[in-house]
Amino acid sequence: MKLEVVNLNVKYDAEDARRALRGVTFSLSDGERVALLGANGAGKSTLLLTLVGVVHPESGEVAIDNAITTKDTLRHLRSKVGMAFQNPDDQLFMPSLYEDVAFGPRNYGVSEPEIADRANAVLTQLGISHLRERMTHRLSGGEKRLAALAGILVMEPSVLLMDEPTSFLDGRSRRRLIEILRGLPQAMLIATHDIALASELCGRTILLQEGQVRADGDTKTILADAALLDECGL
């Protein structure tokens, strides 16, 4: 599956001349892992939210497999592109972990036996099947992060969008998450300040500065350019 973003412009306030995103263009191939780097306010979260249709662009296009996403096809887009929010508490709203994992597939009309099969597989894959009936607000920070990821993976998306996946995590949980992400087949766009994560996990990096793509290329090359990183506030 290929995700293409063409000349995306986002403006939060009609009165405000500034744009949150300006002419953002890039594509994401099947299974490709891309880091999205940028200082605070560079537009990373806005870009992710625009890709799943939560924020509506002023102009520009998002296409999956050459089919341009419109209001009518948003539902299809969201079944193919899963988004993990920065704060997992925003994502875990059902009382128990199983109920939360089942939330997405139920919205797409998946049958209960299939939901159970998928949920069991995902929870086992992430090593949290023992937390199945646990109340979501009782999970630790690392467990919440994996629980939020389970809620997305159960929908079997082709692309994962992740906003600061390693925030709130201690060293061990961070390590575990990186290992899990490394083993997933999905294409990923990971917005992060964690440069070590970017270099370890992603072969390609997109560098955002004030809503524009400042650089798009090999991660090692971009991270080796200290002047560029400094200019972009990293």
Added chain:
Amino acid sequence: MPTLRGSVNGIDSLERLAMGKSPIHRLHPAVKLATTIAYVITVLSFPSRDVSGLMAFIFYPAIIMPIAGIPYRLLMGRLMAALPFSLMGGASNLFFLREPAFVLGSFSVTFGMLSFVSIMQKTLLSVLAVLILAATTPFADITRQLTRLGMPRVISLQFVMTYRYLFALISEAYSMFTAYTLRSPQTRMIQMKDMGSFLGQLVLRSFDRGENVYQAMKCRGFQGVYNSGARFAFRFADAAYSLVFLSVLFALRFFNLSVFLGELVR
């Protein structure tokens, strides 16, 4: 503020109890909901001075709590919260209904006293029944059954979400309160002059959190209707429990067990 957190932990401990595996926990949630409603209606249907008739209704908590493994202390603590309301409601009877109903030794028992005790009985039994339901049935299952009984889905969703986010909101408020007290060590509570901005911040944060949650829900295909999976099958045990429970309830409503036992002793 720490007390508020303690109350939330109390709700939490009820929810943890509700995850139990006893025979009562395994009953169909609809059966537990229906029998609880039947029990409360029956208790409330007794005449206002029928103290002896209500006594036998203690059978429900006395039998169910040990089977379900519910610690008495936990529910009694929560039961106390309901006491002030029934005390206030019943106390006026003591002053207005002073005619003697009967004499016990040298002590004259008035209709007001009987009415007062009956109000207390009804309150305590009803609240206890609801607490037992909460301690044996997860909240999501209760709301799911309420939806099946005809409650609009949007309202059941509000219940589930409010219940879930109560914890997040209290946690947020508690963090703000801790940060506040660390910077004003001479005060134990939030001062009135700071209360406005404290509450204002809390509202803004709640709004922000609500917005984020809604976005996360939309990303997982939410379209305004909460789809709950029906995971319970009606078993023989459910039918048997309902039959026995409703038969006992019916019998106790129209047959005064206390008076019968009193006659036997005499």
